[in-house]
Amino acid sequence: MVKEKRDNQTEKAILEAADKVFTRKGFAAARMEDIAKEAGINRALLHYYFRSKEKMFDLIFDQRVREFFSGLGEIIGSEKNLEEKIRAIIEHEITILIAHPYLPIFVLQEVNQNPQRMLEHAQKAGAHPSMLLKKFSVQVKDDIKKQIIRPIDPSQLLMNIMSMAIYPFIAKPILKTILETDDTGFEVVMKRRKKEVTEFILQALKV
Amino acid sequence: MVKEKRDNQTEKAILEAADKVFTRKGFAAARMEDIAKEAGINRALLHYYFRSKEKMFDLIFDQRVREFFSGLGEIIGSEKNLEEKIRAIIEHEITILIAHPYLPIFVLQEVNQNPQRMLEHAQKAGAHPSMLLKKFSVQVKDDIKKQIIRPIDPSQLLMNIMSMAIYPFIAKPILKTILETDDTGFEVVMKRRKKEVTEFILQALKV
DNA sequence: TTTTAGTTTAACAAAATAGTTAAATAAATT
DNA sequence: AATTTATTTAACTATTTTGTTAAACTAAAA
Known part of the structure; x- marks a missing residue:
């Protein structure tokens, strides 16, 4: 008061x-x-x-961890079909990371430093990280059986999606050198990346 | 003496x-x-x-930076065709990172901390990081023109390749939780990943 | 105007860490 | 055996950083 x-x-x-x-x-x-x-x-x-x-x-740290994982659970838990989910995840992740480019390197560095803290945080939030993958796996295997996508290991697919969305922001200083650009140029490349990565994944999943 | x-x-x-x-x-x-x-x-x-x-x-740090970038220049500069180069890069990167899982988070954290040092290091080694991309781009555009692969932005493709090879090692503690596995289990998944990622990329590049 | 919360200043205490040094000791070389 | 080199011990200095405190000051609220 x-x-x-x-x-x-x-x-x-x-x-x-x-x-x-x-x-x-x-x-x-x-x-x-x-x-x-x-x-x-x-x-x-x-x-x-x-x-x-x-x-x-x-x-x-708690705020940033929440932000880092925000949305992902909702998207995977939603009623969207697989293609829609992939589009939504890429769009959501890259949008957040353009606004907070330091987020992944910060969270991942500290988690590597102290993995224990992650687990406690997840438990406290009532989130079971492995449930994410289980839910995702069911849908992927289902789509494989229906021949909507080619056979693929669901965990490898999820790793691919997250990798392509997140890694460039971790390697930003290196990429700025390789691409010979500055912060604004990098942002432009990342915006283009939403469509590029989505297409790349969907193409890779075709039967 | x-x-x-x-x-x-x-x-x-x-x-x-x-x-x-x-x-x-x-x-x-x-x-x-x-x-x-x-x-x-x-x-x-x-x-x-x-x-x-x-x-x-x-x-x-100098040793680790060299190791982190080792091989990539030689592979891209070699006489291999694009598919062979993609296979070689994935094989090479994941093999190194299985042996040194802490390498990427260490190098990238310190580079983010002090991007200047990277540039000096690259210059001292006579390496022009942007030449890597240029060389790669020529080959990709060439293959697109010959309709060996579908049209794609070469820098986005290179980002995709590096992302999928490197990111899982940065997110290792999180992935261990999601995959409900330990260090040896993680290593098994990463070994499988060599073939999975290579197939994923080649599939995504089909015309 | 008086009171109260917010803020600064400046000095200090406490802890952690990097780095130095001299002396003693152990171990290898000659 | 004598000498040199490697290593430990332990005390110490210097620096950095976190955290505390009391006193003064500022500005808003009552």
């Missing part, structure tokens, strides 16, 4: 700054001083709002 | 330990104490052999 009297724009500014610094540098390389500077305040005020670096990081 | 008298097994042990710790934790989270423990020695001896953390890291 006491806290919400005035506007909470500073708290927002801090969280935004923490997000920026953590997602760009990762937990270990991120400095509280960086976050304070980014938020336009000082270190003392950081600790006034959030007790510790770990506390702040947990907040940010 | 003085140094090479005795065997240099300690130096090797240190470099191996440094490689393990740096590639698993990244520069910022790696501790000299961790490296010493891993090498079975103490911190003092680390500094006796290698002056500083930065010095050690530079040695390791």
Whole structure:
């Protein structure tokens, strides 16, 4: 009650700054001083709002993990047919990653650092990651039997879809060099990529 | 002269330990104490052999970057036809990454941290990353004109190939959960993946 | 105007980490 | 056996970073 009297724009500014610094540098390389500077305040005020670096990081990390996996469960769980789902996943993933290019490298680096935390997070959210694949597999095998698509291992297909959507954002600095382009040029390539990858996958699945 | 008298097994042990710790934790989270423990020695001896953390890291990082890009240039520069090159790239990449699963997340995390260093490294090695794509593009466009493959943007194709080979190793902890498997099971899936991905790509390129 | 919450300043404490050094010890070389 | 080299121990310094605190100040709310 006491806290919400005035506007909470500073708290927002801090969280935004923490997000920026953590997602760009990762937990270990991120400095509280960086976050304070980014938020336009000082270190003392950081600790006034959030007790510790770990506390702040947990907040940010949970948000980012949710965002990283957002949508995927809904799409796979929906009533769409396989082609529609593939289109939706690619569209959804690349759209999110254009808006948050640092998301995958951040989440995956920290998950590699501490795989345990992932599991706890998934359990807490009541999500069973393996259910995703099971649901997807049923539909794929069904379509194979109906000869809508050629025979393929469903988990390999899912890996292919996610790989092509996500990897370019992880390799962004390398790709910018190879493609001889800048941030805006890279974004253009990624927008084109939605259609290119979708076509590529559907073509690869033809009987 | 003085140094090479005795065997240099300690130096090797240190470099191996440094490689393990740096590639698993990244520069910022790696501790000299961790490296010493891993090498079975103490911190003092680390500094006796290698002056500083930065010095050690530079040695390791340069090796790992070379390994990460190894082969790709030779394969693309070779006289193989496109299908053979695709087969060779997938085979080569996945084989390397099965042996060094931490390689991509390490290199890409550090490159994202400091893209400048990449450029310097490439220049020093006399490698022009964009030449890779140019060479590849010529061959792809040629095959499109000859109707050996369907029309496709060469850079998008190259991204697809690299994505599907590399990404699963970056997302390994997540995939282990989704696939409900352990390290050896994951390796089995990755071995199968060589053929799966190659077929997937060739199928996607059919006219 | 008085009070209260938000913020800054600046100094400090505590912990972690990198790096150094001298002395002792172990082990290999001559 | 004598010498050199490798290694450990342990204490220490320097630096970086996180976290705390008290006091002063600012600006909004009552």
